[in-house]
Every structure is written in structure tokens, then in C-alpha cells.
Amino acid sequence: MKHHLVLRVVTKLMIPFILIFGLYVQFHGDFGPGGGFQAGVIIAAAFILYALVFGLEEARKVVPDGALRILVPAGVLIFAGTGVATLLMGGKFLDYDVLRPSDTGGQHLGIWLVEFGVGTTVAAVMIAIFFTYAARPHQIDDEDW
Amino acid sequence: MIAALEPHLAILQVVVPLISAPLCSMLRRGDLAWMMAMVVSWLAFAMSIALLAQVMATGDISYHVGNWAPPWGIEYRIDAVNAFVLLIVSGIGAVVLPYAKKSVEREIKPSRRAHFYTAYLLCLAGLLGVTATGDAFNVFVFLEISSLSTYTLVALGADADRRALPAAYNYLVMGTVGATFFVIGLGLMYMVTGTLNMADLAARLPELGANRTVDAAFAFIVVGLGLKLAMFPMHVWLPNAYTYAPSVVTAFLAATATKVAVYVLLRFVFTVFGTGFEFAALTLTWVLIPLALAAMFVATIAAIYQVNVKRLLAFSSVAQLGYMVLGIGMLSTTGLTATILHLFNHALMKGALFLAIGAVAYRVGSTNIEAMRGLGKRMPWTMAAFSAGGLSLIGVPTTVGFISKWYLVMAAIENGWWPIAVLIVASSLLAIFYVWKVIEAAYFREADDETAIQEAPMSMLVPLWLLVLANFYFGIDAELTTSVATTAAKAFLGGGG
Numbered sequence: 053m054k055h056h057l058v059l060r061v062v063t064k065l066m067i068p069f070i071l072i073f074g075l076y077v078q079f080h081g082d083f084g085p086g087g088g089f090q091a092g093v094i095i096a097a098a099f100i101l102y103a104l105v106f107g108l109e110e111a112r113k114v115v116p117d118g119a120l121r122i123l124v125p126a127g128v129l130i131f132a133g134t135g136v137a138t139l140l141m142g143g144k145f146l147d148y149d150v151l152r153p154s155d156t157g158g159q160h161l162g163i164w165l166v167e168f169g170v171g172t173t174v175a176a177v178m179i180a181i182f183f184t185y186a187a188r189p190h191q192i193d194d195e196d197w
Numbered sequence: 198m199i200a201a202l203e204p205h206l207a208i209l210q211v212v213v214p215l216i217s218a219p220l221c222s223m224l225r226r227g228d229l230a231w232m233m234a235m236v237v238s239w240l241a242f243a244m245s246i247a248l249l250a251q252v253m254a255t256g257d258i259s260y261h262v263g264n265w266a267p268p269w270g271i272e273y274r275i276d277a278v279n280a281f282v283l284l285i286v287s288g289i290g291a292v293v294l295p296y297a298k299k300s301v302e303r304e305i306k307p308s309r310r311a312h313f314y315t316a317y318l319l320c321l322a323g324l325l326g327v328t329a330t331g332d333a334f335n336v337f338v339f340l341e342i343s344s345l346s347t348y349t350l351v352a353l354g355a356d357a358d359r360r361a362l363p364a365a366y367n368y369l370v371m372g373t374v375g376a377t378f379f380v381i382g383l384g385l386m387y388m389v390t391g392t393l394n395m396a397d398l399a400a401r402l403p404e405l406g407a408n409r410t411v412d413a414a415f416a417f418i419v420v421g422l423g424l425k426l427a428m429f430p431m432h433v434w435l436p437n438a439y440t441y442a443p444s445v446v447t448a449f450l451a452a453t454a455t456k457v458a459v460y461v462l463l464r465f466v467f468t469v470f471g472t473g474f475e476f477a478a479l480t481l482t483w484v485l486i487p488l489a490l491a492a493m494f495v496a497t498i499a500a501i502y503q504v505n506v507k508r509l510l511a512f513s514s515v516a517q518l519g520y521m522v523l524g525i526g527m528l529s530t531t532g533l534t535a536t537i538l539h540l541f542n543h544a545l546m547k548g549a550l551f552l553a554i555g556a557v558a559y560r561v562g563s564t565n566i567e568a569m570r571g572l573g574k575r576m577p578w579t580m581a582a583f584s585a586g587g588l589s590l591i592g593v594p595t596t597v598g599f600i601s602k603w604y605l606v607m608a609a610i611e612n613g614w615w616p617i618a619v620l621i622v623a624s625s626l627l628a629i630f631y632v633w634k635v636i637e638a639a640y641f642r643e644a645d646d647e648t649a650i651q652e653a654p655m656s657m658l659v660p661l662w663l664l665v666l667a668n669f670y671f672g673i674d675a676e677l678t679t680s681v682a683t684t685a686a687k688a689f690l691g692g693g694g
Binding site for chain 1: 202205208212215218219222223260261262263264539557
């Protein structure tokens with residue numbers, strides 16, 4: 053895509069906005085529409101766009117495979133870890149009320165943590181799936197069909 | 198500490214394997230991952246024993262996730278039936294894992310071993326979750342967790358045989374159709390009742406009276422689960438998936454996955470829809486019983502013609518699932534007792550048989566009957582275990598197979614269905630043919646070549662014989678299993694449950 057100057061410039065301009073929007077959807081999810089799943093996909097879209105325009109090699113420098121391998125399970129662990137934390141603090145599994153003493157504070161913190169876990173895993177999985185497919189070598193060339 | 202966690206056992210049973218799966222994927226090394234899976238499997242087994250003891254002592258356990266009271270929140274509900282199924286699933290996991298180390302080292306590339314154990318732990322968590330939950334939608338979620346990890350586990354057989362890939366893909370397509378049907382059924386029920394809690398559904402559905410939507414929901418759920426449990430003629434994914442999956446996976450799945458699907462079918466038909474639901478009774482008698490009978494014969498005859506022993510046993514599984522479905526169709530306490538007994542007993546026998554075949558695959562490298570020639574002398578312990586498992590499969594007295602067939606025949610006679618009783622015995626006799634094919638090759642044929650084949654290693658023989666001995670122990674002293682199964686059957690038919 054080296055000769056597509058317009059595409060490259062526009063992509064670079066767009067990526068920060070995509071990321072900000074992703075974060076907005078992530079953290080505003082407990083007040084309005086949104087949440088971890090949608091935000092994860094939006095954030096992953098930014099990285100996938102980068103990979104599409106600048107190539108897989110460049111994108112892999114930004115998100116190395118090793119990081120993905122940690123991020124995918126890390127999100128699940130944040131979610132389940134929240135549950136275990138509430139359990140150890142004397143509540144039921146995922147009973148957010150015990151996280152903070154106030155009326156709604158615990159619920160807020162709890163859903164924030166859980167959605168953060170969801171967002172992490174969803175974004176990492178989306179990127180990993182894209183990288184895996186994009187990295188597949190051509191098995192049949194276009195001329196051979 | 199342990200006492201403090203006791204009230205949370207119902208959720209920990211599911212959460213511990215679920216959390217260990219992502220941790221396991223972070224361990225890059227296969228041996229560390231195995232160690233972790235091993236510890237978690239035994240922990241899960243210990244928890245299921247504690248849960249069963251707790252249920253027997255104090256009655257049903259109801260756990261409210263997030264402290265939201267049912268029917269609004271998700272409820273985990275453990276009674277005699279699912280405590281028993283939890284015990285089967287985690288018990289098989291605990292027995293299979295020590296065996297897995299050597300078998301996996303032989304069949305799966307080093308770079309994939311950590312992922313293999315991750316998928317196994319997810320599968321275990323999914324199966325335990327399906328069983329423990331009292332929320333209909335939660336069943337769907339865990340069913341998909343276990344199914345998706347199962348597709349991965351089957352596909353990992355590709356390192357040994359590339360045909361595992363189409364088998365896994367086929368299974369994925371069929372399994373997804375099944376899951377979709379199941380969730381459509383749930384959606385229809387939610388539409389008319391506005392609830393997803395099983396106990397609440399059971400209370401609300403009868404109030405509706407005759408209702409087309411509920412009938413449709415029932416049909417969707419039975420077909421969806423039928424695909425998952427490989428009910429004839431929706432079993433076509435099963436033979437290939439079992440044949441090409443890694444040996445350990447086949448043993449684990451054959452003993453657990455289809456059993457859990459049978460449990461879910463029981464739970465939905467008898468607890469959620471209830472025996473008062475006439476459409477269900479009609480369907481069970483006139484649709485399920487003919488299909489079950491067909492499975493018993495078609496799959497058994499198909500098994501006789503197989504040349505690959507894993508495939509042979511896979512077809513036999515389809516036939517055995519026919520017995521379980523037949524028990525459900527009888528709609529009587531004895532019939533259900535037979536089904537629940539066979540759930541446990543079949544797990545023991547198929548677990549043992551597939552582990553024995555896995556040991557053969559480990560030493561010989563093939564599971565064809567041709568390759569089994571002369572193995573009676575070369576791998577005496579493995580083949581003796583296979584023969585014992587085979588006897589149990591046929592239903593010879595003193596084995597568990599006999600106990601479940603006995604109850605099934607009794608149930609048929611109780612209903613006055615003599616021809617069906619005869620058919621049960623006839624299909625059991627047919628099973629002799631395929632078991633004999635293997636035994637004949639192993640004991641009465643000489644191997645062509647003189648290459649030395651050693652007995653399987655101890656780490657494989659001990660789990661294998663543990664299951665074989667369990668086959669005989671529960672075949673001679675069936676007190677524990679029959680009492681649990683009878684209690685469970687009565688609870689199902691007593692309405693609510």
C-alpha cells in the first residue's frame with residue numbers, strides 16, 4: 053500500500069479517534085449502550101485497519117504475538133478474578149456489593165472490572181484471529197485456479 | 198479456609214477449572230500444563246464428592262450467583278441427579294489425566310500440548326457448568342463452552358491423522374446446528390413465560406395449558422439436544438470425531454460429553470416441561486422409542502462391519518445411547534432408573550475400552566483390527582482390560598453392563614412391552630459379534646512380523662485397570678448406583694424435582 057498516500061494519511065488520522073471511541077464505549081458502558089464486547093471489537097478494528105494499510109509485519113511490531121498470548125487469557129482472568137475476589141471478601145461469586153461499602157459503589161466497581169476483562173479478551177481475540185488468517189501463506193495462486 | 202469455601206462449592210466446582218484454563222494457556226510448556234490440568238481434575242473430583250455428600254446429608258443446594266435471588270439471577274442448583282453426573286464427569290477426568298501424559302506426548306506436537314490441556318480444562322468446565330446450573334440459558338452458554346473446546350480437542354488429532362480436521366469440522370457444523378435449535382427452543386420458552394430459571398419455568402409452563410409455542414419449543418430442544426447427544430439418526434458426526442480424535446480425548450468424550458447431553462435432555466423433558474405435558478409424552482413414546490430401537494440395531498450392525506476399533510466402539514456408543522433414550526421413552530421410574538444407571542455404567546465401560554485402545558495406539562501406532570493380531574501375548578494386561586470392558590459392554594452378569602440392561606428389560610416388561618424386551622436382549626447379543634472380532638484378532642491370530650511390542654507403560658495401565666475394576670465393583674455391588682438412580686428417577690417423575 054506504499055503508493056496509497058491518501059489512505060495512509062487518513063488511516064493515521066482515524067486510528068486515535070477509533071481508539072478514543074472504543075474507550076468511550078468501554079467505560080461509558082455502565083451508563084449507556086455499550087460495554088466490553090463492543091468496545092473490544094472497536095479497539096481491535098483500529099489495529100486491524102493499521103494492519104490492512106501498513107502490512108502485517110508493521111502491525112505485529114505494535115502488538116507482538118507474545119502480548120496477544122498473554123492478553124487473551126488475561127481478560128478472562130480479570131473477569132473470573134473479580135468473582136473470586138468477591139467470594140474471598142465474604143460474598144457470593146460475583147456479588148459486587150462487597151467490593152465497596154456504599155450502596156451502588158460496589159456494583160459500579162464490579163461491573164467496571166468485569167467489562168474491562170471482557171474488552172481485553174475480545175480485542176485480543178479479534179486481533180489474534182485476524183493475524184492468524186492474514187499470516188496464512190497462499191496455498192493456490194490466482195493463476196492456478 | 199476450606200470450611201469458609203464450603204457454601205461456595207456449587208460454583209467453585211465450575212469456576213476452578215474455568216479459571217485454570219486461561220492460566221494453563223499461559224504456561225507454554227506441555228508438562229507444566231499437564232501438571233496443572235491433573236491437579237485441577239483431582240480437585241474437581243474431590244469437590245464433586247463433597248457436593249454429593251452435602252446433597253445426601255442436607256438436600257438440594259441452591260446457590261445464587263452475584264447474590265441475585267432466582268428467578269432474576271442465575272441459580273446453581275444441585276440435587277441428587279446432577280451431583281451424580283458431576284461425579285461421573287469429574288471422576289472420568291481425574292482417571293484419564295494421569296493416562297494423558299504419555300498418550301499426548303506421543304500423539305500431539307510439543308508446541309500444541311499446552312493448548313491441548315487448556316482446551317481440556319475448558320471442556321471440563323463447560324460440562325460441569327451444564328450439569329450444575331439451574332438456569333436454562335446458562336446451560337446453553339456452558340454447552341457451547343464445552344462444545345467449542347471439544348471441536349478443538351478433536352481437531353488436535355490432526356498431528357497423528359489429518360482426517361481429524363474434516364471430522365472436527367463436520368462435528369462443528371452439526372454441533373452448531375444443535376446449539377442453534379436448542380437456543381431457539383429456549384427463546385420460544387422465554388417468549389411465553391418471560392423466565393429462564395428452570396424451576397420457575399417448570400412452575401409457569403403448566404399454567405399456560407395447551408400452547409403451540411411451547412410445543413414448538415419442546416420440539417426444537419429435543420432435536421437440538423438430540424444432535425448433541427448423537428441420537429440416531431443425528432449421530433453422523435460421532436463416528437469420525439471419535440475415530441480421529443486423540444486417544445485421551447475419545448475416552449474422555451465418550452464417557453462424559455454425550456452423557457451430559459442425555460442429562461440435559463432428562464432435565465428439560467422431566468423437570469422443565471414436566472410429565473403432565475402431553476405433547477412430550479406422545480413424542481417420547483412414538484418418536485424416541487422407534488429411533489432408540491433403530492439405533493440399537495443399525496449402529497450395532499454398522500459396528501460389526503468396522504475395521505478400525507475406535508470406529509467400531511464409536512458406533513457401539515451410538516447403540517448404547519439408544520438404550521439410554523429407550524429408557525427415557527418408557528416414561529416409568531424403572532425406565533428412567535435404567536437410563537441414569539446406564540449413564541454411569543456406560544461411562545465406565547466406554548472409558549475403559551477407549552483407554553485400552555489408546556494404549557494399543559501408543560505401542561502399535563494403529564487402531565485397525567489387523568494391527569491387533571497377536572496382541573493378546575504381547576500386551577496381555579491391555580488386552581485383558583479390553584476383554585473385560587467388552588464383556589461389560591455385552592452385559593455379562595457381574596459387570597455394570599448387566600445391571601443397566603437388567604433394569605431396562607424390567608422396565609420394558611413392566612410396561613408390558615414384551616417385543617421391546619426381546620429386542621434389547623437381541624441387540625445385546627449382536628454386541629458379542631463386534632467385541633469378539635477384536636478378541637479373536639488379539640488372541641487367536643498370530644502377528645505377521647516379529648517386532649517386539651512391549652506392554653503399555655504403568656501410567657496408562659493403572660487408570661485403565663481402575664476403570665475395569667470399577668466395572669466389576671459396581672457390577673457386583675450395585676447398591677450405591679441403583680439407589681442414587683432410583684432416587685433421581687423418582688424426583689424426575691414426581692414433578693418439579
